[in-house]
Amino acid sequence: xxxxxxxxxxxxxxxxxxxxxxxxxxxxxxxxxxxxxxxxxxxxxxxxxxxxxxxxxxxxxxxxxxxxxxxxxxxxxxxxxxxxxxxxxxxxxxxxxxxxxxxxxxxxxxxxxxxxxxxxxxxxxxxxxxxxxxxxxxxxxxxxxxxxxxxxxxxxxxxxxxxxx
Amino acid sequence: xxxxxxxxxxxxxxxxxxxxxxxxxxxxxxxxxxxxxxxxxxxxxxxxxxxxxxxxxxxxxxxxxxxxxxxxxxxxxxxxxxxxxxxxxxxxxxxxxxxxxxxxxxxxxxxxxxxxxxxxxxxxxxxxxxxxxxxxxxxxxxxxxxxxxxxxxxxxxxxxxxxxxxxxxxxxxxxxxxxxxxxxxxxxxxxxxxxxxxxxxxxxxxxxxxxxxxxxxxxxxxxxxxxxxxxxxxxxxxxxxxxxxxxxxxxxxxxxxxxxxxxxxxxxxxxxxxxxxxxxxxxxxxxxxxxxxxxxxxxxxxxxxxxxxxxxxxxxxxxxxxxxxxxxxxxxxxxxxxxxxxxxxxxxxxxxxxxxxxxxxxxxxxxxxxxxxxxxxxxxxxxxxxxxxxxxxxxxxxxxxxxxxxxxxxxxxxxxxxxxxxxxxxxxxxxxxxxxxxxxxxxxxxxxxxxxxxxxxxxxxxxxxxxxxxxxxxxxxxxxxxxxxxxxxxxxxxxxxxxxxxxxxx
Numbered sequence: 001x002x003x004x005x006x007x008x009x010x011x012x013x014x015x016x017x018x019x020x021x022x023x024x025x026x027x028x029x030x031x032x033x034x035x036x037x038x039x040x041x042x043x044x045x046x047x048x049x050x051x052x053x054x055x056x057x058x059x060x061x062x063x064x065x066x067x068x069x070x071x072x073x074x075x076x077x078x079x080x081x082x083x084x085x086x087x088x089x090x091x092x093x094x095x096x097x098x099x100x101x102x103x104x105x106x107x108x109x110x111x112x113x114x115x116x117x118x119x120x121x122x123x124x125x126x127x128x129x130x131x132x133x134x135x136x137x138x139x140x141x142x143x144x145x146x147x148x149x150x151x152x153x154x155x156x157x158x159x160x161x162x163x164x165x
Numbered sequence: 166x167x168x169x170x171x172x173x174x175x176x177x178x179x180x181x182x183x184x185x186x187x188x189x190x191x192x193x194x195x196x197x198x199x200x201x202x203x204x205x206x207x208x209x210x211x212x213x214x215x216x217x218x219x220x221x222x223x224x225x226x227x228x229x230x231x232x233x234x235x236x237x238x239x240x241x242x243x244x245x246x247x248x249x250x251x252x253x254x255x256x257x258x259x260x261x262x263x264x265x266x267x268x269x270x271x272x273x274x275x276x277x278x279x280x281x282x283x284x285x286x287x288x289x290x291x292x293x294x295x296x297x298x299x300x301x302x303x304x305x306x307x308x309x310x311x312x313x314x315x316x317x318x319x320x321x322x323x324x325x326x327x328x329x330x331x332x333x334x335x336x337x338x339x340x341x342x343x344x345x346x347x348x349x350x351x352x353x354x355x356x357x358x359x360x361x362x363x364x365x366x367x368x369x370x371x372x373x374x375x376x377x378x379x380x381x382x383x384x385x386x387x388x389x390x391x392x393x394x395x396x397x398x399x400x401x402x403x404x405x406x407x408x409x410x411x412x413x414x415x416x417x418x419x420x421x422x423x424x425x426x427x428x429x430x431x432x433x434x435x436x437x438x439x440x441x442x443x444x445x446x447x448x449x450x451x452x453x454x455x456x457x458x459x460x461x462x463x464x465x466x467x468x469x470x471x472x473x474x475x476x477x478x479x480x481x482x483x484x485x486x487x488x489x490x491x492x493x494x495x496x497x498x499x500x501x502x503x504x505x506x507x508x509x510x511x512x513x514x515x516x517x518x519x520x521x522x523x524x525x526x527x528x529x530x531x532x533x534x535x536x537x538x539x540x541x542x543x544x545x546x547x548x549x550x551x552x553x554x555x556x557x558x559x560x561x562x563x564x565x566x567x568x569x570x571x572x573x574x575x576x577x578x579x580x581x582x583x584x585x586x587x588x589x590x591x592x593x594x595x596x597x598x599x600x601x602x603x604x605x606x607x608x609x610x611x612x613x614x615x616x617x618x619x620x621x622x623x624x625x626x627x628x629x630x631x632x633x634x635x636x637x638x639x640x641x642x643x644x645x646x647x648x649x650x651x652x653x654x655x656x657x658x659x660x661x662x663x664x665x666x667x668x669x670x671x
Contacts, residue, residue, distance in 0.1 A: 001636060005628045016632040025629045032625065036633070042523060042579075044630040053623070055630035058522045058579040064634060066627040067579055070586055071619050075631035102515055104546050108351060123344065126351075130516040130550050132399070133352045 006063075006076040014077075096165040097139045101155040105129030109151055116144050118164060125149060125161045138164050166483050167191050167242050170268070171235040172210070174246030175225060176537030177553055178461070179206035182244050185475035194240050196231060198224035200547060205539050212238050219547045225249045228256050232263045242266035242482060248549065251458040252279050268482040270380075270457050274431040278455040281325050282363055288452035291426040296442060296451040298365030306346055309364055313342060316366040322346060324353035325361035330400030332356060335367060368451065370603040371442040373397065374409055375456075376424035377466045378437050379474070381481045386428040387491045388421035389466050389474075394440075395602040396591070398514045403584065403607075404591065405462035405502045407469045410562060410600025413448075420450055427455065435481050436463070436474050445603060461504065464533055464556040468500035499565040502556040503573070503588045507544040510587035516550045519543075522580030527572035531558045531565070544581055552583070562600065566592055590614065 003014045005027070015026045023036040023046075035047040046053040058065040063076035109126040112118060123135040124144070138144075142164040149161050169192040172182045179195060183206065186193035195210035200219035207213045214234035217224035224230070226249055235243055243260050245251040245268070254275040260267040269275070278284045282302055285295050297316055302325045303309045313320045313336065322345055324332030332353030334345040346362070354360035377389040393409035394402040408417070424439035438460050440453040463474050472489065480488060508514045521542045526534050536553035538544065544552060557572055559565035573589040591597050594610060618624075 001632075003632055003635070005632065007624065007628060012628065014628060014632055016629055016636070018633060018636075023629060023633065025625075025632075027625050027628060030621070030625060032629065034626075034629075042634070044633055046626055046629075048622070048626075053626050055626060056523055056577060056579050057630050057634040059634070059638065064631040065579055066631050067577060068623055068627050068630070069619075070574060070589055071623065072579075072582070072586070073624065073627040073631075075628055077632050077635040079635075102512070103518065108355070126348065128355065129546050130518070130548070132516065133348060133355070134515070135348070 002080065004078040004080060006078065007073060096145070096163055097142070098160045099124055099136050099138060099162045099164065101127055101136070101157060101159045101161055103129055103157050105134075105155060107149045107151055107153045107155060107161070108133060110147060110149065111135075112144055112147070112162075114144050114147055118142060118144060124164075127155065127161070136161055138162075140164060166485075167266070167479065169194060169212075169238065169240045170242045170244055170479070171196065171214075171231070171238070171240040172206070172246065173225070173231050173243050174249055174251075175201055175204065175206055175548065177535045177551070178246040178248075178459075178537075180209050180537055181535050182246060182475060183209045185473070185479065188473075189476065189479055191479070194235070194238050196225070196234055198547075200543075200545050205537055205542065214238060219545065221249065221547060228253075228259050231256075232259055232265070235260075235265055236263065240265065242268055244268040244478070245458065247456075247458050247461055252456070254279060266482050268478055269435050270431075270433055270437060274433050275457045277431050278427075278433075278437075278457050279326065281323060281327065281454050284455055285452070287430055288427060291423070291430045293423045293427055293452045294450070296365045296368060296453065299363045302361035302363050306343065309346055309362070310339070310342060312364050313339065316364075319367040319369075321365045321367045322349045322362050323365065324349065324357060324359070325363050326357035326359040327353055330397075332362070333400045368442045368444060370445055370605060371395075372409070372411070372445055372603050373402070373440065373453075374411075374420065374443045374450070375438045375440040375460075376420050377460070377463070377474075378424050378428045378433065378439060379477060379481070379487060380428050380433040380435065380437070381487045382434050382484055383486045385487050385490070386425050386433060387487065387489070387494065388424050388428075389470050389472065389494055390496050391417055391420060392438075392460075392462055392465055393602060394462060395604050396597075396606050397604050398607050400604075402462065403504050403506070404588070405465055406562075406565075407465035407500050408496055410602065411443075412562075416443075416448060416450075423450070423452070427452070433457075436460075436478050461551070461554070462502050464535060464554060465500040465502045468533065468556060468558040469496050469498060470494055471497070498558055498560045499562040500556055500558045501562075501565050501569050502554055503569070504551050504584070505553040505555060505576075505578075506584045507550040507552050507581045508584055509582040510584055514584070516546070517544075517582040518546045518550070519581040521552075521578060523577060524579075525575070525577040526553075527555065527575035529572075529575075531568045532556075532572050533558070552578075552581075555588075566598060 005012045005014045017024045025032045037045040044055040056067045066073045105127040108128045111123050118138040120141045122138045125136045145163050145165045147162045171194040172179045183193040192211045195207045195213040196216045197207050216230040250256040254272040257267040257272040319337045322334045332349045334349045336345045350360040373394045380386040393406045396404040436459045438456040441450040443450045507517045509517050533556040538552045557568040570592045
């Protein structure tokens with residue numbers, strides 16, 4: 001099975017074949033032939049040269065979360081045979097910066113007006129979530145060109161709160 | 166002893182209190198919001214009553230609904246846990262007025278010590294030193310500015326009604342004062358319904374050390390030694406230890422006596438904690454505030470002294486004397502607690518709500534877990550993001566740290582980002598191992614961490630596992646259809662951020 005894997009913004013060519021208790025894989029030319037056990041759903045137990053590696057895989061909306069040896073990896077798998085245009089998660093916005101809500105919450109305060117000049121790190125909007133008030137800061141110096149929220153608004157993760165140019 | 170007690174809380178502390186009830190043969194009644202109907206504390210209870218919708222203002226803070234729930238099941242007493250209504254004197258009064266027992270101090274003691282300004286006056290009256298600052302709440306921004314100039318920066322703004330770091334701001338210069346004053350006021354009003362602030366001179370590189378006290382209704386007040394709580398983020402503790410790595414019996418005796426004096430001044434009953442700032446250089450300590458409730462970090466005191474604080478709370482509330490005297494208190498070994506938060510340490514400890522898709526907790530020698538979640542638990546945006554506490558005990562601090570590392574290695578939580586990998590790094594940090602702690606620890610720790618890539622084999626195995634999982638499950642199996650579609654970007658961002666791993670100190 002030929003696939004592409006995206007991890008840390010980098011694409012890797014990948015071939016994976018499972019056969020009974022083994023997995024043969026090749027990633028960018030590195031070849032693996034490893035024992036594979038699946039002790040419970042979502043758990044992949046690899047034994048490679050007697051070394052034990054237990055991966056927990058968690059299906060996420062835009063890929064997989066894999067935990068191994070205390071680290072977490074975000075991996076997206078693309079099947080070229082089922083090619084579809086994936087979301088452009090890494091679109092770059094030159095010249096302007098969007099201040100987005102990192103999680104769902106409630107706007108408690110808008111600290112600045114459209115047209116105001118802000119420094120990098122200036123507070124723009126205060127969002128409350130999980131009992132914490134968090135000041136959303138401008139990622140760059142510039143002029144506030146739009147503010148899309150007002151106090152009392154409920155926002156979702158990723159909502160654009162304000163734009164600085 | 167009581168036959169039936171209502172637990173007016175949720176999460177890990179509700180589970181802890183239910184366990185205490187069951188050991189004493191008491192029936193435990195849980196309350197829950199509509200969002201918590203399937204939660205672990207409900208499943209652990211004997212009876213459960215829904216008290217309102219998800220929003221805590223309408224459920225866990227709804228005094229009428231909670232007292233109504235207690236009456237509907239004929240509970241005799243209410244244990245408030247910590248947070249929510251635990252330090253609300255009006256609630257304590259309403260419980261008594263309804264003919265029920267409030268498991269905690271008297272409403273009078275709570276009022277005296279609950280307001281930070283009157284608590285400071287009690288400390289002064291008890292002959293206990295306080296940090297220079299305003300005794301009364303600030304009346305205006307102008308007064309705040311004047312006072313700050315008088316003490317000199319840095320200063321601390323604090324909510325008069327507060328606790329838990331809410332409404333608290335460190336102000337290092339005069340141009341930060343206005344914005345800090347306003348945010349702290351808003352936060353204090355939202356968290357405590359009271360925007361009053363006071364101001365203190367900030368102590369440089371302070372240790373945060375607190376003394377556990379216990380009083381009964383027969384005039385006994387004892388202390389159970391100190392807890393070191395210097396490792397904090399946003400002025401909230403994340404790692405606590407008993408004893409402090411300073412481990413100075415004379416200092417413990419002096420701080421313990423000061424704490425007991427304050428307890429005696431207010432006729433304190435039940436479990437309480439006197440918080441102090443300790444200057445590492447001079448070993449001088451200053452009264453900071455009193456928490457008139459059981460603390461989050463009580464397990465480290467339980468592990469080292471062997472006393473069960475919840476059991477004593479029930480005894481004292483039922484009118485029995487404390488089961489031990491000051492001379493019975495001995496400190497054996499060393500305990501460390503880590504608060505497991507659904508937060509992303511790589512992103513300024515931002516909350517990371519979501520569904521726990523897999524949970525495997527550590528076990529074995531010297532390990533204690535107090536958890537409020539299980540597999541498939543939803544960590545909601547409505548409540549505090551602390552999901553569990555990991556406490557370890559060892560004969561020495563060194564042994565405790567070794568157990569902590571081993572336990573953190575065993576701990577697996579997927580679906581949300583947690584503070585577990587962060588604690589694993591701290592457990593290897595030289596300053597942590599040396600016990601060089603103060604409240605600026607995390608800021609300095611973050612500065613000295615260095616980024617390293619994980620081994621290539623690990624990355625490859627993670628990719629292979631994802632690919633196998635992909636081939637086995639074309640459709641999501643663990644995430645229910647439609648669940649959390651809205652925070653996909655946040656989750657993804659969190660996972661991407663958590664990829665930036667850091668070199669361990671060796």
